[in-house]
Amino acid sequence: MACRIEVGVKPELEDPVGEALLRRVKEELKIAECKKIRVVSVYAIDEDLQTSELELLGKELFADPVTELFSINAPLFGAQDFDFAAFVCFKPKVKDNTGDTSKEAIEDLLGKKIAGVHSGKQYLFCGSLSRRQVEEIAKRILANELIQRFEVKSSQEYGKEGFGTVIPKVEQTGGGRVETINLDVPDKKLAEISRQRLLSLNLEEMKKIKAYFRDPRIAAERKCVGLGPNPTDAEIECIAQTWSEHCKHKIFNAKIKVEHGRKKTVDSLFKTYIKGATEKLRKKKRWLVSVFSDNAGIIEFVPGWNIAMKVETHNTPSALDPFGGALTGILGVNRDVLAAGLGAKPIFNTDVFCFAPPSYEGEIPPKLFHPRQVMEGVRAGVANGGNASGIPTVNGAICFDERYLGKPLVYCGTCGIMPQEIGGKKTHQKAIMAGDKIFMVGGRVGKDGIHGATFSSVELHEESPVSAVQLGDPYTQKKMVDFLLQARDRMLYRCIQDNGAGGLSSSVGEMAQMCGGARLHLDRAPLKYAGLDPWEILLSESQERMTVAVPPEKAQEFVQLAYQMGVEVSELGEFTNSGFFHVLYGAKTVAYIGIDFLHNGVPQMKLSAKLKKKKLSEPPEKLFQKQDYSQDLLCLLSRPNICSKEEIIRQYDHEVQGSSVIKPLCGANADGPSDGAVVAPLLERKEGLVVANGICPRYSDIDCYQMAANAVDEAVRNYVAVGGMLEHLALLDNFCWADPIYSQQNPEGKHRLAQLVEACRGLYDACMTYGLPLISGKDSMKNDYRFGKWKISVPPTLLISAIGKIEDITLAQTSDFKSAGDSIYLLGETKNELGGSEYYAMKGFVGANVPKVDFKKNLALYRKLQKAIRKGLISSCHDCSEGGMAVALAECCMGGEVGAEIELAQAREMRPYQLLFSESAGRFIVSVKPSKEGRFKAIMKGAKMLKIGKVIGEKALRIKFGKEKLIDVGIEKMKEHWKRGLK
Amino acid sequence: MAGKPRCLVLAGFGLNSEVELAHAFSLGGADSKIVHFSKIAAGEERLEEYHIFAIPGGWSYADEISSGKVLANKLKSSFRQQFENFVASGKPVVGICNGFQVLVKLGALPNIGKNFEQECTLMRNQSGKFEDRWVYLKPQRSVCKYFEGIEFLHCPVRHGEGRLIAKDRQKLEELEKMGLVVAKYADATLKETDEYPANPNGSQNSIAGICNPSGNVVGLMPHPECSVRKFHFPRWTAGISFEKNSLQFFSNIVNAAKEYA
Secondary structure, rough: OOEEEEEEEEEOOOOOHHHHHHHHHHHHOOOOOOOOEEEEEEEEOOOOHHHHHHHHHHHHOOOOOOOOOEOOOOOOOOHOOOOEHHHHHHOOOOOHHHHHHHHHHHHHHHHOOOOOOOEEEEEEEEEOHHHHHHHHHHHHOOOOOOOOOEEEEEEHHHHHHOOOOOOOOOOOOOOOOOEEEEOOOOHHHHHHHHHHHHOOHHHHHHHHHHHHHHHHHHHHHHOOOOOOOOHHHHHHHHHHHHHOOOHHHHOOOOOOEOOOOOOOEOOOHHHHHHHHHHHHHOOOOHOOOEEOOOHHHEEEEEOEEEEEEEEEEEHHHHHHHHHHHHHHHHHHHHHHHHHHOOOEEEEEEEEEEOOOOOOOOOOOOOOOOOHHHHHHHHHHHHHHHHHHOOOOOEEEEEOOOOOOOOOOEEEEEEEEEEEEEEEEEOOOOOOOOOOOEEEEOOOOOOOOOOOOHHHHOEOOOOOOHHOOOOOOOOOHHHHHHHHHHHHHHHHOOEEEEEEEOOOHHHHHHHHHHHHOOEEEEEHHHOOOOOOOOOHHHHHHHOOEEEEEEHHHHHHHHHHHHHHHOOOOOOEEEEEEEOOOOEEEEEEEEEEEHHHHHHHHOOOEEEEEEOOOOOOOOOOOOOOHHHOOOOHHHHHHHOOOOOOOHHHOOOOOOOOOOOOOEEEOOOOOOOOOOOOOOOEOOOOOOOEEEEEEEEOOOOHHHHHHHHHHHEEEEEEEEHHHOOOOHHEEEEEEEEEEEOOOOOOOOOHHHHHHHHHHHHHHHHHHHHHHHOOOOOEEEEEOOOOOOEOOOOOOOOOOOOEEEEEEOOOOOOOOOOOOOOOOEEEEEEEEOOOOOOOOOHHHHHHHHOOOOOOOOOOOHHHHHHHHHHHHHOOOOOOOEEEEEOHHHHHHHHHHHHOOOOEEEEEOOOOOOHHHHHHHHHOOOOEEEEOOOOHHHHHHHHHHOOEEEEEEEEEEOOOOEEEEEEEEEEEEEEHHHHHHHOOOOOO | OOOOOEEEEEOOOOOOOHHHHHHHHHOOOOOEEEHHHHHHHOOOOOOOHHHHHOOOOOOOOHHHOOOOOOHHHHHHHHHHHHHHHHHHHHOOOEEOHHHHHHHHHOOOOOOOOOOOOOOOEEEEEOOOOOEEEEEEEEOOOOOOHOOOOOEEEEEEEOOOEEEEOOHHHHHHHHHHEEEEEEEEEEEEOOOEEOOOOOOOOOOOOHEEEEEOOOOOEEEEEOHHHHHOOOOOOHHHHHHOOHHHHHHHHHHHHHHHHHHHO
């Protein structure tokens, strides 16, 4: 019989988790009736344990002897102590990390195996609450009904039994079934098969598959392994996954007819603009090691060491389960880096989020969460993933726009480091020999995340499957990373691949390309529970798994090391050169697909793009002309896009591994914003890595070419501002778009595709002029939400991540003004470019004059500024972006806890508000010690630069325009507004 | 003359700050080695071969159930006797952050009763949140020699469960009276304080670290190993850094270990 242990904080002590929840209930749900919440942890043990054993577990494992109490098979607190109780636990088959760790700990303590532990939480509420209010708290804060169930009881109903012992388990039997799918049907039926099975394949692709299986040569081969003329479910699912938009990037590789402007055809955006730029720049960049061919881009850091970087998105899962989706996202991109070359050790994470504003007061569409819940869940997921893995989260950004209500964008990046050679072998090269063993490493296989790859390739709609969400487990992954890095150093494997989207189908399928075949035995894969059919084992996206190719003579040592380090590994077959991906279940063949067809068979899409001309105009100037802009500045500072993100940043461990040089927060009170991060991963050396990002989706409303150009420029500005070397800088591109394929249901398709073409052109021009290679990228093309009357699409959004190096970390710089008396310079040219700006957005306008990036001029300026930084001539450097020069100055002052006196010279045809708030690209605020000004000016000669004032001891920002005083605000007041933007 | 003291830095099962802790001990003059837990459990490595035993920060067992508890139990079931012998030998044992939590839950800190029973705990921060922020530590007059000559330490805390609570009032008084409190949270003027965020977690009496009555076992919630280079400091670009203080802490421990080397 199952039993349970309940644990809670002693009644005489404050319960900090309960208190924190109470604050959220009051602030977010405005339920004032709730007076107190206490939390009880419940461990339901699926085993018949004796009372003495349970006593031991309560005492030695579950309850802290100083602060906690426990009870056995009975409620911990009597019903007289509260008014309502809610119980929350995971639904069957959902990954339960607390339960899994508890199982391991119990087995360790009792010295015997047990069936399992299921964790749950009881929340005991005091106050005159109604059942409805408690249910609202449970739904909005305590549980996500997609993966968890909850139950509410009044204290009377709770009685002496409480919630009893709940084992959320469904007995599973069966499994092992194989279906065949008849493709000998009319086209209409083919399309229906694709839809019903969630294959996300279009008709042309279905027909191509049908033709393959009809080929008499193929049919004869299949007959030899006992398969008929129709594909099995495993085969069609495997092909659908391999051909998914998520895996094959069919839109970026499509042939596009451009129907606007000078009409032309683009044969693959990826080859033309992304890879195209890098190929042309490659000769000059000897430090490029491996680009676009592996799970992450690999570049040289210093002789002897390479780094690998990758940025991913995890949008759809984060919409459905913000915490789990984001957690899985960050852990997934960690594995991408671990699977780059022979494996890089993760050294830092980055995160960039796009949400609807937390202050959103409108209706929430079905199945979605309030933006505040999304933000809190995503933040917690990414923080937990990084913190628990010992990887610092060093750089990020958050953009707010109501159009992210339907799908939040969650970009997660990871950088890893690896020695260039191990045992004389280059670590960026992978090879597999026929005969190498297929090993699966890490967690077990369950029904989690089936159809993740195909599902993320469609918009979010009513039937979005629950199974497409997985929950990550940082602990299992950390153990696996520790093990794999040791196995790498002992050269125990030849090749490594992540089991992310598509699971074994994707990892083994892709690896099989390298040697020409694989024989995979699905029945050998360890399962979480019985009842899985072969195709489900093949496609499962259960997390924390990697696939490696182990030479047969190393297999024993590999297994031993894994056992010692507490990591589960299983041999699932071998790589071959048969030309086929051969999948078996027992003696039965369940899939037999030609490797060439699987990977190269997908037909190229043919799409059309046509830009819709929008009528854009600038708002009348007189609307913005006034005497004093102090209030405008304060309002800007409290806007979500500009305000302080300290509260969020502090909850990320941003300095574990002891390598941080420039942290995300800087200044006198460590609350100023840093432009980029500098990390020195080799603790004895002086070289550092520099990482920064650029993202400006609001400019898409005017011009996607300039949106992309500005994103690159912003990333480069941030990078240069902290001291990064332009000669050793690479970029990563991550596009998130609304569906750009035209159809009757999607009439906007052509316009969106045209916007994508424009963004790619902007990206290409920026990369070519700045001389910056793109080393890795990803696209997510279906960021739409459709449900009944609701139709929400994200604005075209491009994230540019910059990764490069600084040759000497002692020359790195921060944005805060350092000392009174320093001179302040504005570098770059300010133009009347408020189109898409925060200032216009605050006033309710979009405008037309989007900032236009002058690549050549900017590059010349950046080179000079870099020289000045290298010579140690500047005291602070901050880029101007959202909110323009005025906001940048305010940030420099707030960071340094000092003031500034600024005098703007009359500029021809420029209004004061334009000077203050224009977002023209290519600009910085720099402070310089008077003793260094001479040398500084000599180096900057020829660049557009203005001395605009000086740093003062008095804590106020004063900006004058000729004789008029435009802004006069105290630092404290600015901080007050700046720090309440997310409240 | 004996060689450099050898320092074993524990790794595995979710610990994650072993590299920087080993580096800090090396800077302090030790010969550091990172050793996976399972190697000690399997008998491939023996604690007695080392002169310092350090448990770094991290998220052992993902901090499930309560921080450090599961690893403490695992240590007990795997090499309890070796560990207790090491403690009894008087050689330095150091736990930082999660390592401190492990030592407390092992009963090795403060171990006033000398029976390795848990006498205090590190509970959830009063704020209810994990936080990464820099704090000032004021070393106390204590039986631990590792803080000698150090006016203050400036280093980061990065934890969600660091609030030190003694079993009862008497134990708290004993901690103070017996000189087992090694460092307290202080404000920037080095005045001890209970105010958040200078005291980041709400610890009783602002206690940031404690030692055992012999003074050889010490635990700290903050991370001095992340303040041993000038560039670790949040204000180094303004010329402000105190790496010498943190380095002194590590070299004091290494010097104390020399007696056994």
